[in-house]
Amino acid sequence: MRFHPFMRVLGGCSSVVALAIAGGARAQEAADAAAETDIVTDIVVTGTSIRGIAPVGAPVTALGQDEIQAQPANTTTELLRQVPSVANLGASDQYFGSANNSNANITGGNGINLRGLGTEATLTLLNGRRLPPAGTQGQFFDPSIIPTAAIGRMEVMADGGSAIYGSDAVGGVVNILLRKNFSGVELYAKQGFNGDVRQFIAGGVVGHKWDSGSAMVAFEHNERSPLKASARSLYTDDLRAYGGTDQRLFNSNPGNIQVAGRRYGIPAGQNGTGLTAADFVGVPVNRMSAYEGVDAIPGQNRDSVIGSIEQELTPGISIWGQGYFAHRELLRTVGASTSNLTVTNANPFFVDPSGTGASSVTVNYNFYDDYGPRQQDAWQRSWQIAGGIDAELGGGWNFSAYGSYGRNSEERSQQDINTAQLLAALRDTNPLTAFNPFGDGSYTNATTLANIRAWSAIGARYKLADFGAKVDGTLFDLPGGGVKLAVGAEYQDHSLLSYFRNTTAGANNSTVVYTPSTTSRTVKSGYAELFIPIFGRDNARPGLEELSLSAALRHDDYSDFGSTTNPKFAARYSPFEGFSLRGTFGKSFRAPTLSDIDPNTLTISVNDFTDPSSSTGVTRTLWVRGGSDTLGPEKATTWSLGFDYQPVFASGLSLSMTYFNVEYTNRIETPGNTNLALTPAIESQLGALVTRNPSAALVQGFLSNPLYTGVPENPANILAFVDGRKVNIGRLETQGIEGVVSYLFDTGLGRFNLGVSGTYNFDFKRTTSPNAAPVDVLDTINNPLEFRARGNVGWDNGGFSANAFVNYAAGYLNNSVTPVQHVEAYTTVDLSLRYKITDDAGFGLKNVTFSADIQNLFDRDPPVVLNGTLAFDPQVASIMGRFATIGIRANW
Template identity: 45%
Template sequence: MRSRNWIGGFGISMFALAVSSMPAVAQDQDRAADAEEARDTVILVTGSRIRGIDPTGSPVIGLGRENIEMSSGTTTTEILSELPQVFNLGATDASFTSANNQNANRTAGTGVNLRGLGTESTLTLIDGRRVAAGGTQSQYFDPSVIPTMAIGRLEVLPDGSSGIYGSDAVGGVVNILLRKNLDGAEAMGRVKFADGFEEYQAGAAIGKDWSTGSLLVAGEYVERGTLFAADRSFYTDDLRPYGGPDLRSEFSSPGNITAGGVTYAIPDGDGTGLTQADFTAGTRNLQSAYLLGAALPPQERYSFAGTFEQDLGNVFSVYAQGVIAHRESIRPLGPLSAQFDVPTSNPFYVNPGDPGDRVTVSYSFINDNGSITGEGKQDFIHVTGGLNADLGAWNANVFYAYGENKERSSNPQIDNAALQAALADSNAATAFNPFSSNGNNNSATIAAITGGEFRVDTNYYIDEFGASLDGTLFTMPGGDVKLAIGVSRQDINWQDLAPFQTDLNRTVDSVFGELFVPVLGGEGPALNISAAVRYDDYSDIGDTTNPKIGVNFIPVDSLTIRGSFGTSFRAPTLADTGSPFNQYATFFDSDNVARQVLFLRGGNPGLEPETATTWSFGADFEPDWAPGLRLSATYYNVDYTNRIATPGNDRLALQKPELAPVITIGPDLARVVEIIEGGLFSAVPADPSDVYALVDGRKVNLGALKTEGLEFIGSYNGVTDWGGWRAGFNAAYILNFRRSIITGAPLSDVVDTINNPAQLAARAYAGADIGGFSATLFAKYLGGYENDTVAPVQDVPSHVEFDLALRYRIDSPFAIMEGVTFTLDVEDIFDNNPPYVQNGNLAFDPNAHDMVGRTVALGVRANF
């Protein structure tokens, strides 16, 4: 491992510069007169490393406390997802299909996906610091672990920013700024309910703000109940009521026999004494794959956060902050199922075809042990602290940050060895009878068969330290030329504890710089240019240099024209490069026939970083003749290459010709035996000759993506004699989203197709305030798209939902209380069910449409 000396020496030098400047700084009486004002006004804004300037060339969407308290969202992630720039594609607790690798999201987290580029391509920070990643094998950070009571502001920068922040900032950056200046206390509680669904939230924050510092502590508890599939008619695989096919599974109870290529439904009963006369060729028993399962899993979350700041005289100040959170989800999964051969030694063996020949049974254990549950837990810690030095025209900072994210998940599964032994058992008292549907199998035998477990347990640790210096170099006629420079080192450790043990480490040394030049200013037009560059050296994958250039031109005070250009990258995570394993799994061919495959999964040590070129231009308009009116428009362009993907991680891969490069039909038996004998299996096939195909579902650098789009934001706040009113909108329009998932394949525009971004997403609002009463009506629009996974292609209509937020505040109702606010939120007022979509074996699309429906939330918030 390389020495840290060069970074430490630089940081010590910067700190020495701060100390040597103390006498001169101490004489600055004007700045020292009001330390609190200095703390509040000299700030860093997301998108720049230079204090006191707005990001140049890039738009920043800000959500303050008022926006947070007006939102009906329970968690930070839900609040962010109300922005059209955030797509519900990728890791989400509402969908666990193979689309966008969602079935790897075993702890039911939800990440932020800016511009549809993926949760792993959006960088989430807490007050500008990196945090320990989690979810889907440490691919992203779930902001829902941050208590909303502790958040002062959310800033979203939808622009490539690796030149400033490094890896992952391809789609953009989300910066969560914690509260620091609360003087008093707040408490809130809310209950949310819908048909078959409920959620409870409680939180509190207490703080003290004094002339030279502040302290705040906040906590929150959220409990969400289970929304069962049976409580939503559209959460089904029987699509006949919608004019579609019946896609219920042959893994049922009673089950089905396949003999000689012919299917026979097993008759209902105890499965004893069956003869050929009891079966009818060509019949099938069917059972919903969602029977007894959850559409939306329950979650329990508690989290705490704290911030502290203190000036040490006129020069130095110290700060610290931390977040600790625990999230748990125990999700009903429905019954276990399996497909297996029944040997003639089984005392209940029967063959409706040719006696003595091979018999394959598709079976559900629903009547043997009911529904199973999968468990996911997450424990998150983030702490950081540092020292600032105010050197007059310059500011210096040294910091240290530590984070950890521990995830544990467990799903019951069939113990294949126990199943094979029970099938071969010749003792009728202990053998497994797969022809019974009465649940009358030996309890110990069933316990052994269903006693398997599949775990994915990971630990992610990150510690980072660094130093930075920013301030004024010199003054030009247009203003101050400012510079920021800094260094940092990250030490990352990722541990896969199960199913196979892996312990990987990485060190990242970084140097960055940013220059701000006000070319024009004063009385006439203004022209500002910023140039940033960042160098990152990874101990395991090499180095990368990424620049970013931004330009703001202000021809008149009310109009800003801006543009940006830069390169971005995403380094493969340690989970991407390690922990390979294999799995014996069921895939479905083009005739929807279940096929047994060897499924290669996990990491790939040969991965390279993803790279992207991004540029944008836009305009912001705030006319003097209409105070309160703000309009913004942005065009963006992203060219994203060498993307890391798992194209083979798709249970329908055998049905997709474009995935032929990662699929081998009828693999060589010697190759199959070699893989099996190589170990690293979560389930080993009983017979190598049963393997129909070899599917490579490992992570590979195969993908490419080019996209361009438009974003529009507008707001108008007005004041009248009777109160105030407001209106606004935020819309994202994707011009194209051209993608290939296999190297060399032509790019195909997939915008407005299922499991990909819709071309138009928008949210508008209108509201009014009269005295202590406030009302806001929201409208959410998602454009229609095509379901091209079925023939003929299905046109899915656009979808509109309306939400209502009512607030009523009473000032000083009691001597100890400053105010109390009562809240009523109604989401999806008209209970607009999602449109029918044949989404695999599901009748709607959880990536595009909410499944909960009309939701009512009652709450109260008190200030002390």
């Protein structure tokens, strides 16, 4: 039986509980904290440029500092990923595959992906300002580099926001707001552990408030050991035990010899010397796991510091400054280098197992016994400084201006193989120095191995300068309240340096080859927003408690692809106290990343594509892949309808529901990037991306490009051109509902809180080729799930509080295998315990809180998923297992 989506979300309370965003039992503590620190807790600033009002129509999920401390999460990103509208697809420190652009995440960062539209379609802000993005493609910001102690409030608006913020806010906006007017010292330490991983976190915040200003500095240190793949049975590429096939590598040690279309296993237990064809009789083909000695989850060390200061110069005029710096190091053990070695009969260890007298053979070889698994060393440094001024202009008008400059630099290096030295060693006729790939183990001279060993590195540096100014205030008064207007302008300067460094292509392993590429752009923007309260507190009447309208418009002029203008309209209507209806309609966009438009990332090759129409069965084809400087912006139309209800007859009960609809067009895709055939079906699908009998000028233009490194070709022999470059060709349509229910109530046994929230997607229709029909990929691997939810039940009495959280991810289809596999739903439970000493604990302590958290309390294994060379899906379920954390927090 299939339940109506509305009932699925609400009815989930009985079987699936979800996140009640404000741990209800903490409400009074939040109010007390606000009184102590002058934090205004009921003003939402995300989603509007007009100060003092909440965004009209758009739902905003908020977590304050007390709610943050009540959650069993150790980083800012973990907290945000508990919001059901955040899909765990894309940048993650547990997944580095090619799906959802995760392979561009070289330092183990964690991005936020609202609605499953991509981390690059979610805008992350710090106090409303843009931040320098991470990843080699500059496509996400990792909120975990902001210390949790520095956060006063986090807000998530899962609604298009380009009319307010410009590019990237297609899925929505995450805004991290720093603590304000904090006075005192707060220190904390946590120790996390299970049988295989250790994590230590320590940090604090120091602040001081004086009559005309305040200052705050927060810091955090986080270190986590790696999780070995050998500690988890599902982290395997031999899938036979789970109903799949053996995906282990043929590149092994001992290796395999390919000759005359057949693969022969090299015998075990010998040194590769004096082998004959007879030695291979009855020897099975060798296989070796790619995960031999590797890490399932890398180890990380991160240090972050952030500070802010605000000073009133004169009444009504104040200045402020902020800055952060974060450094992260990642150490990850990955699989050993592999290669298909061409070995001629000049090699002193040469053997032809076929006995046909071949002059050369191919050896599927693994360098594990020569060098062991490879170590990936990665680092990231991210920082930003910002400052601004706020001034009251009189008559209810205000002026604000800011400027910021920041950088994100990162690099990942690893051991590699120098191809020139390897080729020379394979051709060496001296048995004392030649490379020997025929043994079981490593039987090559140590000096030769040292000459072959090389390294390679990939890195990026993103620079962002951002300047803005805004005037906002009341135009005039209506019976329902003041009509407010905000007008502003912004200027951005972006620059991305991408590079490769390696010793793999040099004449020896000390010759460093450096290949850089730089792209840049500037953006000039102007925007306006209008708020109209038709009915409000002063003129409310039966059936018209409130009626508010808003309209926003932003124009962005890009130096590289032109301009775009995006409007947004919203309304909120309350017929009676405690109940309101709301809706939004708007246009949003995402500018292509600087990596997308970088033409220096081209890969140009000439290949024989399978072609049934050719007399030879193949056609010589020019194939081009990579970035394109002709890309334009991705565009989206978003709208939503919803309600909020806090019944006056049931104090503490809150219900909220939102229907959303996104039509996302002009998406950047690479439809011609994976096809090596010119079949009628593929040609029909790719359309104009395939050119038969291309002109000599087109062919010669690419063959003359310095990025072409192949052998010279006669343009007349090239009879087809496949354009695999990035192109604005994709389309995505999705709709669904999100619901939140929470209930807070007092009893003689203490205060209880219950909550459920979830996201139910109706569809996720996508097309990635010009002539392909949209396909609904909802509930399939590497795509959003139909239903996700999280909830809590909690109790608070005196200084003790306990909260249990249940996380639910619906089952889905793994259509990457045949037959299609049904993946089971996945449910885990988290537990959070707190004991707070509120009286003087000695040594001048105001209070001390002891904490104990357990994630995945019942140690649930991820469901089995035949996922390429894994037996689980790291984008849906963590392989970490049960993880406990104990901690202490103290205030002076």
